[in-house]
Amino acid sequence: MSPRCHFLRIASKQPKASEEWGIFQLTDHGISPELFRRLKEAGEGFFSLPQEYKEQYANDFAGGVFEGYGTKLAKNPVQKLEWIDYFFHFMWPTSRVNYDKWPKSPPNYREVRGVRGRNEKGCGGGYGGSVGGVGTGSRGFERSIGW
Incomplete structure (x- = not known):
């Protein structure tokens, strides 16, 4: 197959x-x-940087910019509200990748994320554990990212 x-x-x-x-x-x-270990280190490295640096990569939902750094109030596993930091950017398809949204620090972030993207493309079309949403059909995720 x-x-x-x-x-x-x-x-x-x-x-x-x-x-x-x-x-x-x-x-x-x-x-x-x-590679998972290196990804974890790169992510921890970014989130440990000063808030001012992270905000240079902030998303702007009001302006239609969904990629970037953000915070939100969410329920944790025991249903208590807590603030969480997140970072979202496309890794695939290459037509959607905007490297301006990829942080320059920590220095290994771009290299490690790029390796992950290439690995995901090779093992399932970029699916890589990202969920396209319940009920979207077998091509729903691919369509949602412009494939």
Whole structure:
């Protein structure tokens, strides 16, 4: 079975798993534990930087800019409200990648995120554990990112 067919077979099961279980785990994706470790370090490095630096990459929902750094009030697993920091940017398809939104610090952030994007493209069309939404169909995620 081609990697693309394998991806589509798996992706077609994601909406049902999300609806019935509320969660799913993607395994056997070929992304090494070492790369996950480096990704975690890069993310922790960014979020440990001063607030002023992080805000240079702030998103602007009112202006239609969804990529970038943000904070929001959310419920934690025990249903208490807490502020969380997040960072969102496209890694794939390349037509959607805006490197201006990728932080320059920590120095390894861009390199590690780029490696992850290339690994995801190779193991399922960029799906990589991102959820396109319940009920979007087998191509819903791909359509949502302009594929």
